[in-house]
Amino acid sequence: MKPGEKELKAEYRRLRTQLGKTRWISHGYVQDRGPGAGGPCYQWTRKERGKTISVALSKEQYQQMKKAIEAWRETQAALKRMEQISRTLIFENTPGPARRKPLSPEVLGLN
Numbered sequence: 001m002k003p004g005e006k007e008l009k010a011e012y013r014r015l016r017t018q019l020g021k022t023r024w025i026s027h028g029y030v031q032d033r034g035p036g037a038g039g040p041c042y043q044w045t046r047k048e049r050g051k052t053i054s055v056a057l058s059k060e061q062y063q064q065m066k067k068a069i070e071a072w073r074e075t076q077a078a079l080k081r082m083e084q085i086s087r088t089l090i091f092e093n094t095p096g097p098a099r100r101k102p103l104s105p106e107v108l109g110l111n
Contacts, residue, residue, distance in 0.1 A: 005089065012085045015078045022075055026068040030057070084110050 028046030035041070042062035045054045057065060087108050105111055 005092070008085050008089060012082060015082050015085075018078055019075060022071055024064065024068040025072040025075055026065060027072050028065075028069060030062055030065045030069060032062065 026046075028044055031043045031045070033041040033043055040059060042057040042059060043054055044057050044062075044065050045052060047053070088110060091103065091108060
């Protein structure tokens with residue numbers, strides 16, 4: 001194995017395990033808009049096909065959605081890192097065509 005390959009594979013396994021423990025997920029944003037005319041006002045907002053959709057929430061729904069959105073962001077970050085590791089190992093370990101110059105990290109999307 002090349003230097004660093006072992007560490008990358010270990011990181012990939014750790015991320016895969018992390019994804020397996022993910023609970024509820026959701027995209028969007030939640031807000032605690034403070035007290036309104038009828039009491040506290042909680043809101044979940046997201047984009048669907050270019051349109052903003054907002055939904056009123058109970059306090060309990062707000063708390064659960066807040067956790068789900070945080071889990072969504074962590075999941076997206078883990079998947080992005082797994083993608084980078086995959087590309088790194090594929091391009092390092094799989095024969096490819098002859099190139100005049102090596103592929104840059106920007107070209108491989110490693111930044």
